[in-house]
Amino acid sequence: MTSFSIGETDFLRAGLPHQVISGAIHYFRVHPDQWQDRIRKARLMGLNTIETYVAWNAHEPRRGEWDASGWNDLGRFLDLIQAEGMDAIVRPGPYICAEWHNGGLPNWLTRGERELRSSEPTYLAEVSAYLRRVYEIVTPRQIDRGGPVVLVQIENEYGAYGSDKAYLEALVALTREAGITVPLTTVDQPTDRMLADGSLPELHKTGSFGSRSAERLATLRAHQPTGPLMCSEFWDGWFDWWGGVHHTTDVAEAASDLDELLAAGASVNIYMFHGGTNFGLTNGANHKGRYLPIVTSYDYDAPLDEAGNPTEKFFAFRDVIAKYAPVPEELPAPAVAAPAFSVPLASAGSWTDAAATAPSSSAPVTFDELEHLSALVRYDVMLPEGRGGLLRIDPVRDHAWVSVDGQPVGTLSRTRHERALRVPDGRTLSILVEDQGRVNYDHRLGEEKGLIGTPSLDGVRLTGWGSTPLDVAELAAEVGSRVADSSDDVISGPSAWIAEFDLDSPADLFLDTSAWSKGYAFLNGFFLGRYWRNGPQRTLFVPAPATTTGANRLVVLELEELFVPTADFVSGAVLGDTEE
Template sequence: MSRLEFDAKGFYLDKKPFTIVSGTIHYFRVVPGYWEDRLKKLRACGFNTVETYTCWNLHERKEGEFDFSGMLDLAKFIRTAQELGLYVILRPGPYICAEFDFGGLPSWLLTDSKMHLRCNDPRFLQKVSNYYRRLFEEVRPYLAENGGNIIAVQVENEYGSYGNDKDYLRAVAKIYEENGVHELFFTSDGPNDLMLGGGSLPEYLATANFGSNGKQHFDKLRQLHPDRPVMCTEFWNGWFDHWYEQHHVRESDDTAATLDEMLSDGGSVNLYMFHGGTNFGFTNGANHDGVYQPTVTSYDYDCPVSECGDLTPKYQAVKEVIEKHFGKAPELAVQNNPKKAYGTIELREQAVMFDQLPEPTVCSHTMTMEELGQDFGFVLYETTLHGPFAESEIKIDGLHDRAHIYLDGVLQGIQERTGKRNDIVSVCLKEGEQATLSILVENLGRVNYGPKLRDEKGILRGVKLNHQYQFGWKMYSLPCDNADKLSFAPIESADSERLNSPVFLKGHFEVSEKADTFVRLDGFTKGCVYINGFHLGRYWNTAGPQKTLYLPAPLLKDGENELVVLELEGYQQPKVLLTDCADLG
């Protein structure tokens, strides 16, 4: 029996009137060493609830192998919130969007071509059920009915933006119940008839997601459900960035005014996001609305609490609105964490990617990343071309997402699914000549929203010379989760002619006082950064807007620290700067 109930007038927690004033923090976008700091700032701002999605794609990267440790220790995150006096709204999906790779769905689902996602397909629902059985083992002790702080659970996520399969929604809710979850169930959708009609169920509370015109959208909810309270489950107080775009910002006064409007109208609100965090590693998603648009590493979102945990002017503006409606916020000591400029780091060692390849998979045709059992990173496709043939263009049929094309180890061109770059690469071979064609394909992030959700990676259909498909491929899986197994050599002893091929560069620096810092890679082109084996994420200086990567202090060690850069396209000098200033463009 849920402790959170409702009628037309509002919510009731333990039979007492209760307004949900919530903010979103995703545990999987914040290092565990900072969970308490971020949650404490939420409580000190006057919020009574934290909302989070759960990320199926990270909890079950390989089917049947579950991980709830470290950054994925959901139970610890919920417990930390409880200790600070915060209730929890849990949004377990299975689909979460969140600008996260594949909307939080695991990539191995794509290996079943007959499976239909996000509908009442028994194949899909069986996988969902297996995941939920393990997930709810973690959270069951923290359900409100068991004395915990989880007071509401969302069924699916913005389903009306995708489909209208009510049997599917009920099947998801039934799986919850079969796993002992009986809290208040709700749905959330865009605030129009089509989305609310497709994504909601009459037996559960319907809420809406929007960034402005609060009273207008609440009136729409009241029109559809006059016997229920109104709530904005995602009040978009900022926005996310794609590569090749400008950094998004929203004025504090505008955010505060819209929040005030909703609270004055008797609504409950969840700020999306209160603290955005970071798309560490390769976890960023992408949009596709006619054009493929991958999301950047930072998920700062122009939040009240910035990516690095700083209190912004928006924090104070939001706090003043909450205190206006509910009185003084709890007196908790919160402050910005220290930042430090550790200076220039010399990268003195390197490992050329193509010199240390794993054993390949051999097949007549190209295979996708998912068929190779891989979720993130790169795949190197390699075949031998035999002459004679006249000048012929190399065409990649189904490139997802970015390709470096090499002939005999020499870079010939780069092609992108974004449409921003599409170098034409041709080859001509005489009688008896042959050439090695190598294509390094990078997964830039699976589509996380809309009808193009089924987004396989790598080379989907094949490679052609003009109109002729080429067969006989070696494929090397390069997930690049870390650089631990590489053999490095001093840069001065390496082959200088190969510096424009993908290369890992390693350096060390001493830390006597741990503090947040930011990795600036001026003079580098595109790649990713690892600190003490942890994958911080991608940089892409030629695309922007983001120019620095956030490096949280808990990832540093007292004494010597190791920093590795994977540069894909070439650099000016093997030096990076650790600065005390973020630059998101």
């Protein structure tokens, strides 16, 4: 067995000074059949370690329904890291941020009166049960038991959120009781307050930053006077949000910052080495005065792009790493253009017109009260005396399509701070609300989704609401079983579409959504994610394991208007305009 510990100035691996050169890959953002490929390419860039968060809400979306198989098979992911001859760092949170919905916390946990990320007993009890399950996987895979795990992190950038030392102490005690013997770390941005609030004396402090390495290492050293310096999140790129631009970082500058870190003898974890994809409905959201949902792609301008291909940054980082550590001579294969072709989309009718829930409450019922994990809830109410007026919703979370007697009236957007709309006379007011992604940091964790409060018409509250949850994955499965209409009519309003095509063999694909408006796409039942003409993202990545040799079936659930009834597959990712 090999030991891993913290010395006076360095990490010690088998008793010898060791510089951790790590890269982040989130297993839950990568198709399991592609894990091995991504890990191998990390080794070929010169990395000796892989880091991953653990996403609690991926493993336990509903309380008590724990899943560690398939996409959630953390044990297999760690075993593949070891098979590649690499070490592993595990960051189980419970909070992870990561631009992942709700910061990784399950909706059932954040609903209610629990004081999140604290020593409050009911919250801590749930966290303890979660961590014990994670450690059942991690403990036997520690390096001193013949496995790959060399470091485990306690919480995540806690100094940016709170300073409850009893909470951190409880997490440490539970972690040690569960058999974790490798060094425990914390990570915070290198400010005096965050580093002081976010850790404990017995935990090894690390930093998160992407530039000005020498200055930030000096701040870190003031709070961590002995042991190795480490940047546990070296931000080599950034994430995108709908309505923004595609973020990139200068390759030469990023390589220079990495060089500065390694030259100082610091250990590093590159965030991200490979970002992957927010498949399905897993994207988070930003909110710093304005709600900004994260896009489906999590390419992050990383050394390995969304499809797992090496980029210019990969080779620049490889050259830097070669100055400080052995780098394999082997290079990954260059990117190959994906198959490009077009197939017609056939109409499969409407899909949001499920039978409305009978009026059952004086106010609309939120997603959280419904325990609804999918993207949409439809709210229906009778207009008093059939009269319209000024509809006010305070607020809508996050995007709403308003109609009267089935006729579209307009939309209300949280991002645009819209809360009022004039509606015409009619009988039934319907409001289709989309949860566009849960804020993944700070004190907006767990905020309710749907229509919040009771909407009013000309200042009078509307009562007698029906709240109908719509599961888009279930609806896509139902649509996929329909016989499609080959007519070329373009339909306004929510509409379902089907395309069929053959492949000679499974292949990574890029689905161009620029001729569509807003909705969700599925291939062979695999939920590719959200699309939106709001940009910047224009393509959805289709991992090869989601395709099949021979017949393939695409289902598109459009919420507004599909301008051209065609599915175009293009040769590479189109992630949008940059700031340059």
